[in-house]
Structure formats: C-alpha cells, structure tokens
Amino acid sequence: MSPLSSSRANPNDWPLFMASCAEAARDPRLRRFFAAGGPAPETPIGQASLVALDLETTGLDPGRHGIVSIGVLPFSLRRIRLSEKRYWVLNPPRTLTEKSVTLHRITHSEIASAPDLDDILDELLAVLAGRLAVVHYRNIERSFLDSAVRARLRERLMFPVIDTMQLEARLHRRRRWAWAKRLSGRKPLSIRLHESRQRYHLPPYPGHHALGDALATAELLQAQIANHYHPETPVGELWS
C-alpha cells in the first residue's frame, strides 16, 4: 500500500506519511522538506505556521501542461506578511498555449529566460518546509507540483494542504437540502476564489497572478476561520 493512499484513508496520518517519505526520499532537497514535517493535527489553526501557495499553469492537465509561475506567501491566522513573499516565473518544458499567455500576463520572452523548476526547487521547498500549505483548489497546486517533481526526479512530492475551495464546498455544497436546491433548479453558489471572497466582503483583486492569488487565498482563509471556525480549531479538521 502506498503511503499516499493510507493518508487519504485517515487525514490525521499526514505526519506519519511525511516521516516515511523523509526516510524514503533520495533527493536531499526532498528529504529535508519531508523531515521538517508540519504541524501536528491537533495544532490550533491560530498557532499554525501557514503558507499560501498558488501556481499558474498552461492548462488544467498535469500530464500535458506545465507550471508558468509560482507565488508563495508565508502567513499566520493573524497576519499575512508581504515582505516574505516569493515569486518565480518558470520555463515549463511544454509549450505555452496562446490562451494561457493572455491569462497570466506573462510574456514568452519572460519565460524563455526563466529557470526550470529544478533550479528553484531548493528555495521553494525551503519556504514550504515546516509550514502548512493553503491553496484554493488543491487538485492544481498539489498535482502539478507532484507531477513536475516526478518528471524530474522520479520521486513523489506530496504534503497536506488546507483547501479554501473545499472549505467553501463544505459550507455551501454539502449541507442538507443542497441537493434539493439543485433539484429545484437554483444555481449552486460559486466556490471560485473571487466569488468566495465576495461572500466575506473581501475586496476584488485582479486574478490570475500567482502571488496575487496566493494573497487572495490567505485572506480568504482568515475570513473563513473568523466566520465559521475558531482560532482553536485543530488543523486536522481543516486539512486534506
């Protein structure tokens, strides 16, 4: 049984999973990352070291598309510190599609001179190490990073995340009667980043920039905890 599937069965096994990965990892960068671990499941969210993470990609399929940029912003429930922001433009091995170029406001020449993920992996993992990642829609961030690392190092990169989109889904999609509302033809609430932020009266930010979206995600988590959880809520109830 792979460590990954065991973690899925019981989310509180993330520390165990990380520890076993640390032993198994061959690449020293990955080994250091896994060894740093992360908060224990019972850690209150108010005391956890968090890091907002956002990727912009050339498409939605990790098998066919590449990472164009990465935005990372360490934060806590109390404060998001812009001074600690990190941002990288990457040169993805797969060619960019025209659509994504307009989407990300990054030009071909910027990308042509950009490094490969492998070149910045050390710096990226150093920021992520020991912190609990926060993303909006984990299927992008986690899958793309995993897939990119696998292609380069033939190793897995998997870690726990708090997915703010999933938290919104829990609130609005999985409640009782949600199915009845759907049946009655009412449009389900959007749980996309921009629309989710609006529900908490957060200001509109221009989207589709990895750092901007990381900031937007971090603010959204602060708002979600303030409105629906508590600083004492254990991270184990939030991550996945």
Added chain:
Amino acid sequence: MDIELLEIRDHLGRFAPFDHLSDVLLDAVVSQIEVSYFKAGSEILARDQETHELCYIRSGAVEMFRRSGSLYNRLSEGDIFGYSDLLRNKHVRFPVRAIEDTLIYFIPERIFERLCEEDDAFADFVEAGGSRLKMTVEQQRRESDMMMTRVRKLINRRPATIEAGASLQHAAQRMTDQGTTSVLVLSEPGEDWLRNFTDAQGHEWRLAGILTDRDFCTRVLAAGITPDTPVSEVMTEELLTVQSDESVYEAMLCMLRSNVHHLPVLHRRRPIGLLHLSDIVRYETHSSLYLVSNIFNQSSDKGLARLSADVRAAFVQLVAEGATSQMIGRALSTIGRSFTRRLLELGEARLGPPPVPYSFMALGSMARDEQTIITDQDNALVLDDRFEPGQHDDYFAALAKFVSDGLDACGYSYCKGDIMATNPRWRQPLRVWKEYFSTWIEEPNPKRLLDSSIFFDLDSVHGEEAFVEQLQDLVAEKASRSPLFLAAMARNARNRTPPLGFFRTFVMENDGKHNNSINLKRRGTAPLVDLIRVHAMACGSRSQNTFNRLDDIAAAKLLPEGVSDRLRYAFEFISMVRIRHQVLDIEAEREPDNNIEPENVSSSDRHHLKDAFEALSHAQKFLKFRYSTSSKSSLS
C-alpha cells in the same frame, strides 16, 4: 514591483496622505505591509494595548471610541488610524472595532517613521491637530491660477477699429470717444489670408495693423507729421496677437518678451478685443479695487444694482488667485461698505443734508470684515443726541429705507430678523444705544444675548465714526468686567456644535447618526466666531475681525499655548472650504449656499475638516470650563 502589489500600491496612492508620496516611498510601504481580516463586530485595537503599526483600511469600516465610550470617529476605505498613538506613547488611546467585515493593511512603525522623516507632507498630515491644518492653509495661499485663466476672461469690450485710409486726427478722435489707448487698423482683404477675417456684419476685412497712443507721441508729433496723414502710414504693421483661449500667463510673457503694451486678442482670425498690460495687472491684483472705484462712479441706485454681478466675478477671481479667507472677507466687506456709503451719499443728495449728525453702523459679518458672497444686510443708525424724533425721524426713516432698498437691489437681501436701520428700534440717538448695550450686559436674558451676538460686532460705515467708537469702548470695558454676562455668552456660544466628521457620503454626528449635507456656516464658522468673540470680550479687545481678535487673545495669554493658533487655522480652513464650495456653485450656475455635500469633499479635506471640527469642539468645552458661573458668580 510585482503586478499584484501594484494593485495594492494603486489603492494606497488614491488616498491621503499616500497620494503625494514618491513611487520609491510608496513601494517601500507596500513591500512591508501586513494584512489581516476582521469580521464585523470584532476588535482591531484594544484600549491601552501596545501598538507599533499604522493601520490602513483597505475595505470595510471601523469605529473608534473615547475613554468615556462615546464615538470618536467612524472610518472607511482609504482611511488611516493609529498614527497619533505611534507619535504619542505607542499605546492605543481610542479602541477600534470593525463595524463591517474589514481588511486592514498594517504598516510597520519603522516604515511610518521613515515616511515622517523623508516626506514633510506626510509628517505634517499625521502630526496631531494644528500643524496639519496649518500646512494646508499655507499651501492654499501659495497656489495661484494665472496659468489657468484664459485671456478671453479679461476681454470686456470690442476693440476700437478704424479704416486704413482714415486720417490720424480721425483715429485720435475715435480713441478719445471710446476711451482707449489703441486702435486696430482695418483694410480691404488682401493676399495674406491669415490676416483676413469676416466681422459680425459679414463684412470681409484684413487686420492691417495697430496704432497706439505711444505712436502718436513718437511717430506723429516727434516726427512732425500732420494730422491729415492716413493712418496706414504710421501704424505698426507687424502684429503680435494672442488667441482668446491662451492663458493670461502666456499673454503676459508675450508682452514682456516683445516689450509691447497692447496685444490684439483673436478668436481664430477675428479680433475680439485688445489686451493692455494694465488689464493683466488689474486682473492679477486689483479687480475688487476696480469694482470699488466703479461703485463710487455710479450716479444712481439702479447703476449700483447693475454692478451686483461684478461682485460675484470679483469673488470668484479672488479665490482663483489663491486669496486667504481674511483677504476675501475684507475685499467683500469693503465692496459692501462701498455700496452702503454710495447709497448714503445718493440718499443725502436726494433728501438734502441730514438735520443732525449720524453714523450708519454695520453689524455682523460686514463689521467683522468677514463677508462672503451670500449675505444679508445687518445695519443700524446711531444718531446725534440732539435728535428730536418728531422733527428728524422722517428724514432718517426715508434715508434708511433708501439705503435698505438699494442694498437689497444690489444683492444684500433684507435682514429676516429686521436688524436694519428701517426698524425704529435700531434708529436711535447715541445715549439710547448706550442704554441698550449697558442693559444687555448687566441683565442678560435670551433675547438680549442674541442681540448682543449680532450688535457686538459693530463698525461705522459712514458719518460720525466717533459715535460707534464710543459704543465699541463701552462694550470692551463693560463686558470684560461682567462674569455673568460672559458666562451667558459662553453658554450661547456652545449651542451650535460641529459634527464629528465624515463617513463615506455622509456627515457623521456625535451620536453616530448620518446626514446628507452640512451647513458649514452654522456648524463651523459661526460657532467659531461666537466663541472667539467671548474670549475677545473677556480680554477687553476692541477688535471686530475674528483674526484680529485672536491676536488680542493670544497677546492677553487668555488661552493655553497654541490654542489660538489652532483656532486660527480651523477658522481659515473651514472658511476656505465654504468659500471654495460657493465658487463651485457659481461656476456650475447654481445658487451658492453654505451647504456642502460630503461626496464633493476630497479625501484630504475630510481629514482637515475633522481636525478643524475637533479644534472647535475642544474650544467649546474649554469655554464651559473657563466661564463657568457656578463658583465665580457666587463669590462676586
């Protein structure tokens, strides 16, 4: 700078005091910001907690409270708070709570200190109280708009013209008839189409040249040329012209560069006026003086009434030139006095000389030299003590009516409270006035206090100045020695209070209620005038003007250090906001009033008005403490 941070930078850059920061400093701010979300109802800063950050409201709204629990301020998007704590002792004085879901950008203390050190405007803005107002008030004084005013504003009549074949004598006669110092010379249309134009009658002309009074001296008389010589032989053919939409500044530069005193003003190719250097000088400095001299040139009350539109023009121009409220108040009061004096002269000419000497007395804003564009007439007649009602009153009643009607026609509407010389009660010999004033001071009651607040700003406009001076002396001597009267006046001066400030598009009252607009006279300048009058009377000042009274109060050391300066800047600032809004009304062809709507108040003006209101509010509280009757009156 990264794109997503540009968005934050742009947001900051739209609001005071960040709107004037250099890009370098703004980047330094943005890169160090810390962000935090606060749910509606949650506490952002607790009383007495240590604080090391400036707080900027990115979205949402907050409330600040006094120690007593009463509302201190309500702030929204783009507002900052916490800076006075950073400048004071780094402990929170007014706790802050989110009243809506709010996103705060925290700016660390070291960045705040750097901004204060490297940007004077920022430092002035955040420094508590008076200095922020002071800076703004002094900056406004320096801003002039000679660069903005277009030449056509200075043109008030068509140019004198003459045909090229006419004689020099003919030209001189035309200049004399039209009272001009130059004449444009026109000929049949020529090859040079740039000089050709069609006049209002559809006739085609060529602008051939110009002839000035100077030419008559240098080229005609000095050269011994005869008067029957055609104009075309003497005129200047090389013409410098200016387009009607160019700036006054450009026109002035053009004259100075080429050393010419006359400049034809063209609309496209058609001459529409002739600008003389003196027109610019007059525009720049003396337009209200010209109005005054024009007033004294009028030979009828109807002629005076026709000048009332010029008053507004002079007012708008004074503001455009960057005059202070004191200069504007004095200019408009001088204009008002001139109308009054000229009407009295015309009245005397019609009714014959007065049977006994009199003084025509101005009250209220005209006496204080603080008139604005919207004003009614407050006046009275002080008559010689030899006045016999049966014999003389018909004359003075008729004179008062002539003046009052005339003033109304000139835009100084009748006083609603009937404080006018047409009211027999306010048309009395000097001894009766002395009785009035003595009784009001010795035995104040609500009606007498109200009268005192109007009549104790008094000045002679015409006639025996000594009458009014005696009354001024009486007030100065008696009031300062009457603690009961001062206490009663002080109580009255606290009746009209300023609002707390602004919140979004509303005026916010002390109880947190919202209003759509604010009357800046009733809630700002008038209460300031009232409270400064009380202090002025207490120190025996004979000044009538509010700024002069503040000088006397400062000299008497009646107020704590710095307070009279704060009041001065508060008065100047509120007055100027009121005046500038009246100019906006006039320019938009609305009837000017004393109301301002918060949506028309800029972000920095809001802060300054809040400071000014606070200065007034503090001063009103001090008034209560300084002139309380409870202990002092029982002792005396």
